[in-house]
Amino acid sequence: xxxxxxxxxxxxxxxxxxxxxxxxxxxxxxxxxxxxxxxxxxxxxxxxxxxxxxxxxxxxxxxxxxxxxxxxxxxxxxxxxxxxxxxxxxxxxxxxxxxxxxxxxxxxxxxxxxxxxxxxxxxxxxxxxxxxxxxxxxxxxxxxxxxxxxxxxxxxxxxxxxxxxxxxxxxxxxxxxxxxxxxxxxxxxxxxxxxxxxxxxxxxxxxxxxxxxxxxxxxxxxxxxxxxxxxxxxxxxxxxxxxxxxxxxxxxxxxxxxxxxxxxxxxxxxxxxxxxxxxxxxxxxxxxxxxxxxxxxxxxxxxxxxxxxxxxxxxxxxxxxxxxxxxxxxxxxxxxxxxxxxxxxxxxxxxxxxxxxxxxxxxxxxxxxxxxxxxxxxxxxxxxxxxxxxxxxxxxxxxxxxxxxxxxxxxxxxxxxxxxxxxxxxxxxxxxxxxxxxx
Amino acid sequence: xxxxxxxxxxxxxxxxxxxxxxxxxxxxxxxxxxxxxxxxxxxxxxx
Numbered sequence: 001x002x003x004x005x006x007x008x009x010x011x012x013x014x015x016x017x018x019x020x021x022x023x024x025x026x027x028x029x030x031x032x033x034x035x036x037x038x039x040x041x042x043x044x045x046x047x048x049x050x051x052x053x054x055x056x057x058x059x060x061x062x063x064x065x066x067x068x069x070x071x072x073x074x075x076x077x078x079x080x081x082x083x084x085x086x087x088x089x090x091x092x093x094x095x096x097x098x099x100x101x102x103x104x105x106x107x108x109x110x111x112x113x114x115x116x117x118x119x120x121x122x123x124x125x126x127x128x129x130x131x132x133x134x135x136x137x138x139x140x141x142x143x144x145x146x147x148x149x150x151x152x153x154x155x156x157x158x159x160x161x162x163x164x165x166x167x168x169x170x171x172x173x174x175x176x177x178x179x180x181x182x183x184x185x186x187x188x189x190x191x192x193x194x195x196x197x198x199x200x201x202x203x204x205x206x207x208x209x210x211x212x213x214x215x216x217x218x219x220x221x222x223x224x225x226x227x228x229x230x231x232x233x234x235x236x237x238x239x240x241x242x243x244x245x246x247x248x249x250x251x252x253x254x255x256x257x258x259x260x261x262x263x264x265x266x267x268x269x270x271x272x273x274x275x276x277x278x279x280x281x282x283x284x285x286x287x288x289x290x291x292x293x294x295x296x297x298x299x300x301x302x303x304x305x306x307x308x309x310x311x312x313x314x315x316x317x318x319x320x321x322x323x324x325x326x327x328x329x330x331x332x333x334x335x336x337x338x339x340x341x342x343x344x345x346x347x348x349x350x351x352x353x354x355x356x357x358x359x360x361x362x363x364x365x366x367x368x369x370x371x372x373x374x375x376x377x378x379x380x381x382x383x384x385x386x387x388x389x390x391x392x393x394x395x396x397x398x399x400x401x402x403x404x405x406x407x408x409x410x411x412x413x414x415x416x417x418x419x420x421x422x423x424x425x426x427x428x429x430x431x432x433x434x435x436x437x438x439x
Numbered sequence: 440x441x442x443x444x445x446x447x448x449x450x451x452x453x454x455x456x457x458x459x460x461x462x463x464x465x466x467x468x469x470x471x472x473x474x475x476x477x478x479x480x481x482x483x484x485x486x
Contacts, residue, residue, distance in 0.1 A: 204475070280460040287454065310442045310450040322458060325465045330475040332468070362449065375453060 003163040003217040007065050010057070017050040017057070017068030017112065024070035024114055027161045035137045035146075037155040039075045039085055041115040046070065049112050056110075063110030065220040071106065071164045074150050075116040076123055077208075078197040079103055086199045087119040087149075089132045089303045100197025102166055102208050102225050109224035114162060117152030123168055123201045124290060124308045125149055126176055126377045127359070131305035135359050139181060140403050144356040147180035147377070149173040150211065154181035157211045164212045164221050170202045171286055172381030174209050175393040179351035179406025182395045184218050184423070185211045189414045190388030192226045202289040204327075205282065205385045215394060215424040222416065231418045239422070240270035240344035246380060249366040250353040257397030257405040258350045264429040270344060273336040278383035281333065284318060284326040285386065291315030330386050337387050341412045346422050349380055351393040351406035380408060390416040392423045395432045 001009075009015045025043050032038050053068050073079060076086040078096035080103075085091050099107065106113070118136040120128045128136040128151025136151035138144040139159045146155045150167030154177025157165050167174040169187040178185025186209045193208040200206055210221045222228060241262050247255055291312050297303070298312060340347070353376055354364055363370045384391045389410055396407040409426070411419035 277460065277464055280457050280464065283454075283457045284461050287457075306443050306446045307450070310446045313442065314450060314454040317454075318458070322461055324474065324476070325468065326461060327476045328468055328472045328474045329461075329464055331473045334475065372449065372453060 001160070002214045003065065003069050003212065003220060004214070006069060006163060007067070010068055011062075017053040018047065020068055021046045021050040021070050021112055021114065024162055027159065028114065031139075031159050031161060034142060035139055035155045035159065036134045037118055037136055037152040037159075037161065038072070038115045039087070039118050039133050039152070040083060042082055042113065045082075046112050046114040053110055053112065063108070064224070066106065066224050067110035069111050069163050070114050071111045071166075072115050072117050072153070072156055072162045073103060073113055073166045074119055074153050074168060076119065076168065076199040077103060077166050078199075079113065079116065082116065084116065085133070086123070087121045087130050087133060090297050090300060092132065096197070098197060101194035103197065105225045106166075111164070111224070117150070117156055117165055119152055120149035120173075121305045121308045122294065123149040123170060123173060123199070124311055126172065126374050128152065128177070129359055137359070138356050138403070141356070141401070143358055144403065145180065145359050147177035147356060150177045153211045154178060154183055154185070157181070157183045157213060160213075164210050164217060167209055167211050168198060168201075169207045169209060169385065170205045171282060171385055172378050174207070174211060175351050175381050175391060175406070175408060176377055178211050178393040179404065180356040182398075182404030183211045183213060184215055184395070185209070185393045186218055186222065186416070186420070187384065187391045188222065188226060188416050189390045192228065192390075192414065192416060200293045202286045202385075203293065204289065205286055207385065215392070215420055215427050218392070219420050219424070222420065226416070228417050229414045231415045233418060233421060234345060237346060237422060238344045239265055239267045239346045239348050240340070241267040241348050242272045243269055245272065245275045246349045249369060249371070250350060251355065251366065251399075253399045254350055254352070254354060254405050258407050261396040261407045261426060261430055262348055265426060267348060268344065270340065270347070272340065272347070273333055275379075275383050277329075278333050278386055279379060281326045281329045282382045282386040284322050285330070287311065287315035288318045288323040291318075333383075334387055337389065345411065346419065347410040349408045349410065351408040352377060352380060355399045355401065355403035355405060384410055389413055390419045392419050394423050394427050396430055397432060
């Protein structure tokens with residue numbers, strides 16, 4: 001069931017807010033022991049809030065499409081009175097005394113949080129194999145990673161534990177779990193969704209956004225959490241399919257699924273700026289910003305997992321000159337992409353070059369090359385954070401091994417509505433069976 | 440805390456490679472290239 005369908009059932013009297021929350025909590029009880037998607041479950045608060053919202057609805061106070069919908073937050077999004085660990089030992093007992101802006105807006109829209117979701121430690125990684133809270137597992141194959149850093153969000157949405165989950169994306173951390181878990185995930189335009197109250201990792205790269213089961217649910221969520229610009233849709237949408245980089249080193253099954261998706265619409269071949277160089281700029285900026293963000297905690301070395309600590313150490317060795325020059329290169333890339341988007345409205349690419357690897361798998365084979373799993377996972381998504389452009393991942397098929405594949409749709413800055421509108425059309429034309437069928 | 444050698448072996452070369460790639464890109468950067476770093480003299484918040 002989608003959020004839109006649940007809303008219809010709620011308003012026709014077939015269910016109640018309490019009923020929706022009870023069903024979500026029952027699903028969590030059944031599946032969370034296997035998947036470890038949640039760090040904290042707030043069942044009592046959720047049930048109490050659902051009772052209030054049922055009374056409101058009966059009295060004619062309808063808050064809109066999110067009224068009564070069970071959701072959950074990535075555990076680096078501050079929630080008043082509820083611990084917010086950031087997946088870190090450092091903050092294992094941190095209880096904020098305020099809600100993040102995105103939480104405030106979702107509360108006001110009537111959404112009901114049922115808990116806090118697992119993530120890669122401090123959102124600094126792509127596996128969500130957390131040394132302090134355990135590995136989050138992929139719902140399609142528990143031996144595989146769900147992706148990260150918003151791994152709990154991907155697993156919870158894919159299995160129907162919640163209709164929507166918040167995530168954050170600094171180098172792909174919404175789109176990666178969306179693609180690996182078979183959900184929709186949007187990295188909105190930089191700054192469109194407030195980052196206030198969300199623990200930072202890369203100040204100029206961090207984006208807050210949702211994961212949902214359908215693009216329509218994404219549109220409903222974004223309408224609640226962002227003040228989006230209205231965009232006039234062109235009579236003919238120009239969709240660019242890039243040559244080269246995006247299809248060079250890629251699992252053949254992923255390539256076929258993405259090209260199949262592309263064939264359902266009219267596309268034009270395009271040459272993109274140098275994505276490998278763009279990724280380099282993103283990595284240098286993140287290394288420096290990540291270490292700066294955690295500088296106050298850096299001395300507490302025994303509190304970090306080894307992969308995150310190694311990145312933090314390395315980031316402190318990035319000279320300021322490298323950081324400044326990366327920001328100058330960034331401006332050039334922004335200008336180059338602006339030119340590209342004068343010729344197209346949407347850029348269609350694979351979200352990831354492969355399906356979800358196994359937990360603990362350090363390398364993958366792509367086109368006969370052995371590649372570091374983290375670098376392979378981020379190669380199509382990281383650069384888009386440098387540009388700040390909206391990027392939507394939607395499911396476009398499955399591998400023979402039964403793992404989901406995602407297609408990424410990138411648009412012009414603040415044209416998030418247009419990206420979602422096109423995403424909804426593509427979703428309908430592909431008829432990929434829904435993640436709700438996860439057993 | 441000492442970082443396990445396998446982690447260092449994984450991460451250090453990738454960071455070195457990123458810095459080396461950046462260095463090449465910077466060589467082609469025009470002297471008057473602008474920066475994406477922004478400064479708001481009116482104190483406007485980016486959030």
